[in-house]
Amino acid sequence: MQEIVKYKLYCKGQEFDMVANALISKHPCLKEKGSLTGCAGWKASLANKLATYRTHLRKLGCTEVTVNSLKNKPEGKSTPAAAIMKPWRSEVKYCPPYPIGESETSLEKLREELLSDVKRKNNREVVKMKMEKTFAYRRQEVVSKSPMVDIFRARWPAFFDESEINAEFKRITTMPLQSRFLSQLDLHTFRLLKLFEKRGGVVGKRLVTIREAIDQSDDTEFGRESVIRGLCIYLNEDPERLVKEYVTADEDIIQEGFEDITVGIFTVKPSNSGEVEDIGIVLEGHAVLRDLPSVPFATAMLFGLIYNLNLDYPAELSYTFEVVQKIIMELEGSTLSKKAQAVKLKLSVRGFFFS
Structure with a gap:
């Protein structure tokens, strides 16, 4: 499970099929007798184990999982389970945790520094470094609070730059834009x-x-x-x-x-x-x-x-x-x-x- 969650926390039926078929292809002795596919049991087992693993991660406070908990839905909203946010467009880092040693307070301070940093000339490298460091803080804000664009732009002016849009997309998907x-x-x-x-x-x-x-x-x-x-x-x-x-x-x-x-x-x-x-x-x-x-x-x-x-x-x-x-x-x-x-x-x- 540890290897699977490096790529995806929420898998679909077709993806479980691919993993189960790969398993019995490499180890034919594991093929199930009496099963149409030969791996239906392995598929169900993988799905159950991944769900159990997500439960453990939720208890440990993994933000990628806790963001989907009904307990963490926005205040004043009775969000049904079907509308809880999950990665659905192949986001590798959908809602990452804060960097080790950082807190909401320290990252908010960096955000405030960025407001003045972005106005200075020849300051691209400093802005780039601080945007990289505040990625998790910014991403949690986007996913959990869904702010209006004009409000978000006032808080993160450096975000609306062509090079930073490319960089942010790569942080989320690991793919160049x-x-x-x-x-x-x-x-x-x-x-x-x-x-x-x-x-x-x-x-x-x-x-x-x-x-x-x-x-x-x-x-x-x-x-x-x-x-x-x-x-x-x-x-x-x-x-x-x-x-x-x-x-x-x-x-x-x-x-x-x-x-x-x-x-x-x-x-x-x-x-x-x-x-x-x-x-x-x-x-x-x-x-x-x-x-x-x-x-x-x-x-x-x-x-x-x-x-x-x-x-x-x-x-x-x-x-x-x-x-x-x-x-x-x-x-x-x-x-x-x-x-x-x-x-x-x-x-x-x-x-x-x-x-």
């Missing part, structure tokens, strides 16, 4: 475009327009952005929900438009024929990042912020983010919705040639 997202998107682009070609109907016509625009451009970032928009369309979701375009120089109009955006990206052009002047990210009606280099980069940062702030995917883009998470980023890809599963099958080598 920006480089992996862009490289995996490029890897899947050819097959996604072929997938778009085969789609018929009204959706297919919209995807043809996107494919033609890509063929006429040599701009890598434009191609990536078009593929992201095409993915939304292919999944019957509106790309305007992901990327909101403003053709105006009036900041008041832009700010007013942010009020209707819960999670999304925005671009600003001074006129229909002008170049994009600003690209940013909006969370809960507030622009938390601006002056980003491209929409694909902003998409990676938005995905990272959703993980880092433990946010739910917006309902109108749930399939798009599911495909990004489970197929492009390959995080928790064993359980997919029917729509995402169809995309994964068609993008696989076998599905690509036989579809």
Whole structure:
């Protein structure tokens, strides 16, 4: 059990199946007679042992487990058991304990120091070190209290920086964010475009327009952005929900438009024929990042912020983010919705040639 919990405290049935099958494959003498799978008993035993092990960890005060206890639900909320927070997106460090020798008081002091540190020039290394040290404190705040974004931003201004979003995502998942997202998107682009070609109907016509625009451009970032928009369309979701375009120089109009955006990206052009002047990210009606280099980069940062702030995917883009998470980023890809599963099958080598 100690080896299992290094990777996951809460396993699914398919994962127990994999472990039990691996056990009887390596040791055929352990295969159960009279069982259809030959390992049903081993699977049940593993599940029971892991549950017992979590109980011991809860008694010892392991935050990764105690956060899911009904006794620790937020004050004033009658949270049902089904809504208790658990890692569900392959977070390796979902709610880690404080570093040895640190307490809530000492870490709060570091947080207060960061408020002034972030304003100083040439102070990146100090900020980076203190953000690393306060990770568990910040993560417990995010998971347990679910603060509003504007309140959290006032408490942790250093958090809303591109390099820190990358670093925080890696602390949570042990996986790089920006480089992996862009490289995996490029890897899947050819097959996604072929997938778009085969789609018929009204959706297919919209995807043809996107494919033609890509063929006429040599701009890598434009191609990536078009593929992201095409993915939304292919999944019957509106790309305007992901990327909101403003053709105006009036900041008041832009700010007013942010009020209707819960999670999304925005671009600003001074006129229909002008170049994009600003690209940013909006969370809960507030622009938390601006002056980003491209929409694909902003998409990676938005995905990272959703993980880092433990946010739910917006309902109108749930399939798009599911495909990004489970197929492009390959995080928790064993359980997919029917729509995402169809995309994964068609993008696989076998599905690509036989579809």
